[in-house]
Amino acid sequence: MTMAVKSAWRRVRHFVWGEEPxxxxxxxxxxxxxxxxxxxxxxxxxxxxxxxxxxxxxxxSGMEEELHMYGNEYNKINTLFTCGYIVGMIPNxxxxxxxxxxxWLPTMQIVWGVFTFCSSSVSxxxxxxxxxxxxxxxxxxTFVGTHYILGAWYKSGELxxxxxxxxxxxxxxTLFSGILQAAVYQHLNGIAGRSGWxxxxxxxxxxxLPIALYGFLVFPDVPTTxxxxxxxxxxxxxxxxxxxxxxxxxxxxxxxxxxxxRRVLGRWRWYGCSLLFLISGETESFGSxxxxxxxxxxIGGYTVEQIDYYPSGMTAFAIASTLLCxxxxxxxRSRARWPVLVYMSISVVISSICILVWRSPIGLKFFAYYLAxxxxxxxxxxxxxxxxxxxxxxxxxxxVLASMNMWNNVINAWWPLVFYPATDAPRFTKxxxxxxxxxxxxLLVTAIVYYLEQREKRVKHRRDDREExxxxxxxxxxxxSFHQ
Numbered sequence: 001m002t003m004a005v006k007s008a009w010r011r012v013r014h015f016v017w018g019e020e021p022x023x024x025x026x027x028x029x030x031x032x033x034x035x036x037x038x039x040x041x042x043x044x045x046x047x048x049x050x051x052x053x054x055x056x057x058x059x060x061s062g063m064e065e066e067l068h069m070y071g072n073e074y075n076k077i078n079t080l081f082t083c084g085y086i087v088g089m090i091p092n093x094x095x096x097x098x099x100x101x102x103x104w105l106p107t108m109q110i111v112w113g114v115f116t117f118c119s120s121s122v123s124x125x126x127x128x129x130x131x132x133x134x135x136x137x138x139x140x141x142t143f144v145g146t147h148y149i150l151g152a153w154y155k156s157g158e159l160x161x162x163x164x165x166x167x168x169x170x171x172x173x174t175l176f177s178g179i180l181q182a183a184v185y186q187h188l189n190g191i192a193g194r195s196g197w198x199x200x201x202x203x204x205x206x207x208x209l210p211i212a213l214y215g216f217l218v219f220p221d222v223p224t225t226x227x228x229x230x231x232x233x234x235x236x237x238x239x240x241x242x243x244x245x246x247x248x249x250x251x252x253x254x255x256x257x258x259x260x261x262r263r264v265l266g267r268w269r270w271y272g273c274s275l276l277f278l279i280s281g282e283t284e285s286f287g288s289x290x291x292x293x294x295x296x297x298x299i300g301g302y303t304v305e306q307i308d309y310y311p312s313g314m315t316a317f318a319i320a321s322t323l324l325c326x327x328x329x330x331x332x333r334s335r336a337r338w339p340v341l342v343y344m345s346i347s348v349v350i351s352s353i354c355i356l357v358w359r360s361p362i363g364l365k366f367f368a369y370y371l372a373x374x375x376x377x378x379x380x381x382x383x384x385x386x387x388x389x390x391x392x393x394x395x396x397x398x399x400v401l402a403s404m405n406m407w408n409n410v411i412n413a414w415w416p417l418v419f420y421p422a423t424d425a426p427r428f429t430k431x432x433x434x435x436x437x438x439x440x441x442x443l444l445v446t447a448i449v450y451y452l453e454q455r456e457k458r459v460k461h462r463r464d465d466r467e468e469x470x471x472x473x474x475x476x477x478x479x480x481s482f483h484q
Contacts, residue, residue, distance in 0.1 A: 042169035049173030058197035084136025106215035113208035151387035164326025318373035347374035
């Protein structure tokens with residue numbers, strides 16, 4: 001009975017937390033890096049998303065009226081943020097190979113925290129345009145930078161769950177922003193002559209800066225360069241050794257070389273992975289454009305607090321979907337990531353159809369918006385998949401991860417203006433048809449990437465088999481000549 005219980009516990013642990021460490025030393029190392037890497041990365045991304053979401057919450061909580069915004073100016077704010085995000089993406093990820101990540105990531109966090117404080121004092125929308133562009137430039141360091149760091153520390157069987165936890169920390173930031181804005185509006189609106197939405201920016205800035213200081217203290221860089229005080233010399237060596245034995249992982253962390261462009265553009269990985277997130281990332285438009293909040297405000301009958309609170313249901317479902325899907329992909333023997341993208345695509349198609357049928361009950365529309373939270377499940381899975389695909393080339397991995405998010409944000413720069421303008425609220429008819437098309441395209445590209453990955457594995461296995469045969473023949477020939 002005891003053995004049966006232990007066996008069941010191992011299966012549960014494997015499902016919940018991924019591949020079990022082989023030794024007690026590796027288990028102790030994994031606990032340390034889980035605590036220090038995930039604690040800082042998740043807190044950093046929490047504030048990152050908190051600072052991104054606050055504009056959406058501020059817009060429906062009085063900023064529109066106070067800054068005399070009209071037409072699609074709200075969409076332009078998001079577009080300028082996205083432009084800054086695009087410009088900073090690849091440079092930020094390359095800087096992680098030149099400057100210590102322990103220095104670079106917290107420094108960028110301080111920069112965007114200062115800009116968050118500045119947002120509380122704007123007197124017109126043009127000032128907010130400039131601030132949001134610069135904020136996007138600094139915030140672009142966080143998402144792809146963290147996925148690069150996760151891929152540098154975790155094995156493929158550990159990566160999905162950690163990527164999921166990281167993604168959820170951003171979603172919790174979105175969830176918390178709505179709850180925080182409702183509380184701020186209720187208790188601080190008008191205090192010291194400031195509107196509630198202005199206080200939101202101040203509080204977000206206050207939350208951001210201490211977390212950056214925590215990063216300076218505890219973030220461990222990457223295995224080959226880490227000098228973290230909490231890792232012994234044996235653990236530093238083990239952190240690199242265990243990855244070298246994981247599907248030929250490249251842990252060199254060398255500075256960018258001149259043949260990097262040739263390597264990146266000469267393989268399918270950059271094209272396939274970039275295209276995959278370029279398209280699949282647009283399924284998140286329900287949440288990233290706060291469509292539910294705009295819908296509630298446009299149809300009327302809801303208080304400011306309700307407009308801030310109710311979209312949190314979508315975020316809550318996004319968190320549940322992300323964690324469950326990431327856990328499942330790590331637990332499978334094949335580490336297959338593609339089924340998550342199928343689940344996500346089907347969910348957003350159902351949501352879009354429910355919203356397109358305008359005479360459907362309000363309750364069904366609530367269900368549709370909440371179900372659309374499934375779109376976020378693909379984010380962690382897609383980047384874990386890219387980390388897995390590019391595991392054998394550290395520099396290529398950095399470029400591919402950054403490019404995936406960059407190209408998605410190139411689309412984000414104009415996509416909401418065309419398909420989700422604020423003037424289309426509450427129906428967003430064009431947007432719902434665009435969402436259905438995006439989901440179908442996601443399924444197609446997912447199939448292409450899966451096929452290319454499997455073909456590359458087959459070619460590699462055949463090459464390895466040939467090399468093994470050649471080595472065996474040479475060994476036999478040598479042994480034969482020696483005996484003669």
